[in-house]
Amino acid sequence: MTEIAITGLGVVCRLGRGVETFWAGVRAGATAVADRVPDPDLKVPLPLYYLVPGPAPDTAPATRYTVDAGLEACADAGLGSVPGARIAVVMGSSVGDARQVELARAGQVPPVADASPPFVLASALAARIGAEAGAVNLSNACAGSGYAIAIGAEMIRTGEADVVVAGGAEAYSRVTVAAFNQMGALAPDRPRPFARDRAGVVLGEGAGAVVLESAAHARARGARMYARLAGTGWSCDAAHPTAPDPTGAQAGRAMRAALEEAGAGPGDVTLIVPHATGTRLNDSTEAAAMGAVFGTRLDTIVLHNLKAVVGHLAGGAGVLGAVLAALCFHRGTVPGNPATAAMDPECLVHLPTEATELRSGVALVNAYAFGGNNISLALTGAPS
Numbered sequence: 001m002t003e004i005a006i007t008g009l010g011v012v013c014r015l016g017r018g019v020e021t022f023w024a025g026v027r028a029g030a031t032a033v034a035d036r037v038p039d040p041d042l043k044v045p046l047p048l049y050y051l052v053p054g055p056a057p058d059t060a061p062a063t064r065y066t067v068d069a070g071l072e073a074c075a076d077a078g079l080g081s082v083p084g085a086r087i088a089v090v091m092g093s094s095v096g097d098a099r100q101v102e103l104a105r106a107g108q109v110p111p112v113a114d115a116s117p118p119f120v121l122a123s124a125l126a127a128r129i130g131a132e133a134g135a136v137n138l139s140n141a142c143a144g145s146g147y148a149i150a151i152g153a154e155m156i157r158t159g160e161a162d163v164v165v166a167g168g169a170e171a172y173s174r175v176t177v178a179a180f181n182q183m184g185a186l187a188p189d190r191p192r193p194f195a196r197d198r199a200g201v202v203l204g205e206g207a208g209a210v211v212l213e214s215a216a217h218a219r220a221r222g223a224r225m226y227a228r229l230a231g232t233g234w235s236c237d238a239a240h241p242t243a244p245d246p247t248g249a250q251a252g253r254a255m256r257a258a259l260e261e262a263g264a265g266p267g268d269v270t271l272i273v274p275h276a277t278g279t280r281l282n283d284s285t286e287a288a289a290m291g292a293v294f295g296t297r298l299d300t301i302v303l304h305n306l307k308a309v310v311g312h313l314a315g316g317a318g319v320l321g322a323v324l325a326a327l328c329f330h331r332g333t334v335p336g337n338p339a340t341a342a343m344d345p346e347c348l349v350h351l352p353t354e355a356t357e358l359r360s361g362v363a364l365v366n367a368y369a370f371g372g373n374n375i376s377l378a379l380t381g382a383p384s
Contacts, residue, residue: 008077092144146318204311237372
């Protein structure tokens with residue numbers, strides 16, 4: 001099967017803009033109390049979000065974040081010599097630039113042509129980089145960017161494109177915050193995945209992007225390779241529109257499928273970037289699923305609790321996990337986790353607070369979503 005390499009990375013999140021800023025913030029374990037949204041018309045008990053620092057874009061922030069992360073990833077990969085007819089874009093987003101629609105309907109801004117629907121994110125990036133092989137946007141909830149990466153890999157394997165820029169993005173929206181308030185799913189201060197006192201998720205703004213291409217194509221143009229996308233696994237709970245199946249059976253099936261495609265087994269996994277939103281049910285379900293896959297090894301496999309640092313980027317969550325895993329392989333280390341006061345005894349996972357060496361093995365990145373959509377990505381070190 002065609003080897004898929006990751007040759008470019010781009011990030012925008014609450015830590016700031018750029019991969020180096022992201023890496024430094026994750027290494028510092030820079031968890032923080034959520035921002036209070038500066039929106040007087042957001043009348044909910046918990047008007048909280050992790051916002052991208054600096055002035056908010058005047059229009060279409062999710063599109064802006066997508067373009068910024070995508071341009072960084074393309075520059076990082078050095079795509080200047082690749083014909084646009086052989087480049088595609090695949091992005092995932094839950095709501096895209098719904099915020100601009102909210103403002104327009106409230107009469108606070110004029111209607112903006114590029115503000116909605118979500119497919120604009122991929123189209124805008126494709127226009128900026130001249131990608132003519134396709135511009136696809138998925139609205140697959142919080143698994144969107146994970147699916148975008150998997151679909152991008154298939155486009156390369158089937159010859160639809162030589163290079164795919166894949167990822168996802170979200171931006172603040174009143175409707176999103178109000179909906180999570182209504183569900184009682186938001187944390188009152190900061191996310192604490194797997195902790196005994198976890199109380200919910202903190203949503204985050206931003207975007208992530210990875211450049212995918214075959215290892216042969218990357219070698220031919222002399223590109224640096226961060227890591228190999230070795231396998232992907234999809235499944236669906238088919239149980240409930242918003243709640244996960246508490247058995248975690250289908251989440252476990254996605255992990256096993258990703259490992260099988262990678263030619264690996266549970267004993268080969270050395271790092272997991274879990275979905276780990278910080279809600280009571282999601283974390284215990286994921287822990288049960290990982291326990292079923294890894295058995296007694298689960299309390300020794302290094303996990304990185306990324307959402308404790310950057311929050312939950314929904315459609316952008318999976319790609320940020322993939323960016324982190326690729327960086328860990330490339331730099332040979334997994335940053336330490338923010339300290340957790342007391343772990344939930346139902347979540348027997350290993351969250352070291354000190355950096356851990358990573359030289360080999362398989363990293364699993366999990367992303368789960370409303371609708372019961374599950375995806376796992378299996379990464380290894382860069383192809384030789």
